[in-house]
Each structure stands twice: as C-alpha cells, then as structure tokens.
Amino acid sequence: MSLISPFVAIRRDLHKIPELGFQEFKTQQYLLRYIHTLPQERLEIQTWKTGIFVKVKGTAPRKMIGYRTDIDGLPIKEETGLPYSSEHEGNMHACGHDMHMSIALGVLTYFANHPIKDDLLFIFQPAEEGPGGAKPMLESDIMQAWKPDMIIALHIAPEYPVGTVATKEGLLFANTSELFIDLKGKGGHAAFPHLANDMVVAACALVMQLQSIVARNVDPLDSAVITIGKISGGTVQNAIAGQARLEGTIRTLSADAMKKVKERIEAMVSGIQLAYQCEAEIDYGAMYHQVYNDPQLTREFIRFAQSYPEVQIVRCKEAMTGEDFGYMLAEIPGFMFWLGVDSPYGLHHAKMAPNEAAIDRAIDFLTSYISWKGNNG
Numbered sequence: 001m002s003l004i005s006p007f008v009a010i011r012r013d014l015h016k017i018p019e020l021g022f023q024e025f026k027t028q029q030y031l032l033r034y035i036h037t038l039p040q041e042r043l044e045i046q047t048w049k050t051g052i053f054v055k056v057k058g059t060a061p062r063k064m065i066g067y068r069t070d071i072d073g074l075p076i077k078e079e080t081g082l083p084y085s086s087e088h089e090g091n092m093h094a095c096g097h098d099m100h101m102s103i104a105l106g107v108l109t110y111f112a113n114h115p116i117k118d119d120l121l122f123i124f125q126p127a128e129e130g131p132g133g134a135k136p137m138l139e140s141d142i143m144q145a146w147k148p149d150m151i152i153a154l155h156i157a158p159e160y161p162v163g164t165v166a167t168k169e170g171l172l173f174a175n176t177s178e179l180f181i182d183l184k185g186k187g188g189h190a191a192f193p194h195l196a197n198d199m200v201v202a203a204c205a206l207v208m209q210l211q212s213i214v215a216r217n218v219d220p221l222d223s224a225v226i227t228i229g230k231i232s233g234g235t236v237q238n239a240i241a242g243q244a245r246l247e248g249t250i251r252t253l254s255a256d257a258m259k260k261v262k263e264r265i266e267a268m269v270s271g272i273q274l275a276y277q278c279e280a281e282i283d284y285g286a287m288y289h290q291v292y293n294d295p296q297l298t299r300e301f302i303r304f305a306q307s308y309p310e311v312q313i314v315r316c317k318e319a320m321t322g323e324d325f326g327y328m329l330a331e332i333p334g335f336m337f338w339l340g341v342d343s344p345y346g347l348h349h350a351k352m353a354p355n356e357a358a359i360d361r362a363i364d365f366l367t368s369y370i371s372w373k374g375n376n377g
C-alpha cells in the first residue's frame with residue numbers, strides 16, 4: 001500500500017508527462033479525468049484550448065475569487081534520476097508546474113466538497129513558459145463572462161525551505177521579452193576564411209557586445225538582464241558557418257529600461273551587420289507584463305499568513321523572473337507568491353527536485369486562506 005498522499009501521487013503522474021505550451025493534451029485529459037471524479041453539484045467546467053476553467057458555485061456569492069495554475073513543461077532533458085522521471089524525452093517539469101497543478105487540484109477538491117459563500121474560479125493555464133496562455137485566456141469569452149474580482153497564484157521557490165511563503169506588495173516579477181537573432185553570412189571551407197563571412201565569429205562578437213548593454217546603457221539604479229540561453233550555427237567542424245542563431249530573453253524592472261535595451265540591441269545588431277558583412281533579423285517573440293501585486297490584498301494575505309502557525313512569511317525582493325500571470329494582475333487585483341520547496345537545484349535546472357512535503361502544506365494553507373477570504377473577506 002502506498003503511503004504517499006493522493007496529491008503527491010498526482011504530482012508524480014503529472015511529472016511523467018510534461019508537455020510544451022499549447023501541446024498539453026495529455027495533461028488536460030489527466031486533469032479533466034480527475035476533476036470529473038469530484039462532486040459535480042457546484043462545479044461548472046469549460047475547456048479553452050489545452051486549458052481548463054472550473055467554476056465552483058458559492059452558497060451566497062458576493063464576489064468571485066480566481067486561482068490560477070500553469071500547466072506546461074520545458075524543453076529540458078531531466079537528470080533527476082527519480083523513479084517517476086519524465087517519460088517525454090527532452091521535456092521536463094523543471095519549473096514546478098506539476099507541483100502547481102497538484103496543489104490547485106487539492107484546493108479544488110476541498111472546495112468541491114466544502115463550498116463557501118463566494119464563487120471560485122480555478123484556471124488551469126497552458127503555455128506559461130511560452131508563448132503565453134494568460135493573455136489570450138483572459139481575453140477569452142469564458143473568462144470575460146467569469147471574471148474574478150480578485151485572483152491569486154503561486155510559484156515554487158527551490159531556495160526557500162518548505163513552509164515558507166515569500167511575497168511583497170507591488171512589483172514582484174520583471175517585464176520580459178524573448179529575443180531571437182538570426183545571422184546570415186557566407187559559408188565556406190575552414191581553410192579559406194577570407195572567402196567567407198563566418199557567422200560563428202559574428203555571433204560570438206554579438207554575445208560579448210550584448211553584455212555591455214546592462215553594464216553601460218541601463219541606469220544602475222534600474223535593473224535589467226540579457227541572457228542568451230542557446231546558440232546554434234554551422235554544420236560541421238571544418239566548414240565556416242554561413243548562419244547562426246542566438247536565442248535569449250530580456251528582463252527589466254521598468255518599461256523604460258526594456259525600451260532602452262531593445263534600442264541598444266538593434267544598434268549593435270546593425271553594427272554587426274556592417275562589421276561582419278552579414279544579414280541579421282531580430283524577433284522579440286513573446287513579451288510578458290510585469291507581475292504587480294495589489295498592495296492592499298497582499299498586505300492582508302501577509303497578515304493572514306503571519307497568523308498561520310505552519311507558515312513562515314518572508315517579505316522578499318522583486319525577481320527578474322517573468323510570469324504571464326502579470327497580464328491577469330494588470331486587469332484583476334490580486335497577488336502572486338513564492339512557495340518554498342527546498343531543492344538544491346534551482347528552477348529550469350535538469351536536476352530540480354522539489355520537496356513534495358510542500359504540496360499538502362500548501363493545500364492546507366490555501367484552503368484556510370480562501371475559506372477565510374471567501375466567507376468573510
């Protein structure tokens with residue numbers, strides 16, 4: 001007989017089947033199968049692409065409280081060695097969305113069995129890692145009809161011990177923009193560089209130049225990050241590469257800094273075109289709105305957490321992570337918080353392995369908070 005909690009078992013099932021943005025077909029089926037096992041009297045279920053909305057009708061609703069979880073995985077090859085490792089070769093729940101989903105199902109299970117006064121809306125959102133499911137889901141007819149009056153979400157934090165909840169009023173996560181740069185020159189034989197335009201050399205020069213933008217062009221009292229996470233180019237060791245591609249992301253705390261960083265990237269790419277006699281194309285891919293926590297609701301949540309003995313509340317600093325939940329918070333007051341899961345490897349690491357003890361503790365804490373808020377708050 002298994003001694004693990006049902007929501008830990010669910011997390012392990014979901015951990016095995018990570019799927020990329022808008023391809024979360026098996027995940028959606030798994031979630032729906034589970035949701036249909038719950039008492040259905042007060043539930044209304046609607047699917048949206050690979051996502052799901054579940055409304056739990058309150059007994060005397062004055063408002064609707066939204067609870068959002070993301071559901072997608074990352075194109076990272078798992079190296080945890082766990083017995084329930086990813087069965088989808090090359091994909092992994094390395095950002096903890098399997099934990100987020102199992103906690104959301106735990107909270108939903110509680111309220112399907114113990115209705116409260118207010119209505120609740122559970123949002124199982126695809127494509128948080130890209131290209132972004134929050135904005136189109138928010139704009140969907142379903143969510144426009146079922147628009148919560150407040151909304152909350154959590155993200156696991158490997159760096160905090162289990163039992164920790166960390167958040168702050170106002171800005172929590174950065175503005176983000178993806179960054180793809182394609183360089184096209186002239187390939188050729190490795191022995192005749194003077195007859196070619198080497199895009200590996202151009203790409204290396206560009207990566208080094210990009211590093212100076214944060215150091216020299218962004219106000220030191222503001223913050224920005226430019227990370228190139230992937231470089232590809234060329235075909236074989238003894239041929240000069242006629243093409244190269246840089247893939248990365250830009251993070252800034254202010255909209256001004258984002259504008260400045262993009263202007264400088266464009267100027268540097270023009271310089272590379274001239275210096276290396278190549279063609280270049282920039283694509284900014286998906287952009288995410290900053291995560292800005294409603295000060296009043298966040299303060300109230302922090303006070304609630306401070307009175308909850310099993311939780312240690314930390315007032316954290318803002319982080320350069322991105323989250324498309326920021327789009328929901330731009331329209332609906334609410335907040336996001338970090339949940340400690342105590343893993344020596346951080347988010348997006350192939351060995352990230354959250355402590356599953358966080359799951360049941362988060363479910364207990366969140367059902368208490370939502371019960372209080374949905375009956376009295």
Ligand SMILES: CC(=O)N[C@@H](CCC[C@H](N)C(=O)O)C(=O)O
Binds near residue numbers: 176321
């Ligand atoms: C919480 C988290 O890790 N979110 C991702 C969001 C990525 C957005 C987009 N694909 C980008 O890279 O800009 C993050 O990497 O912060």
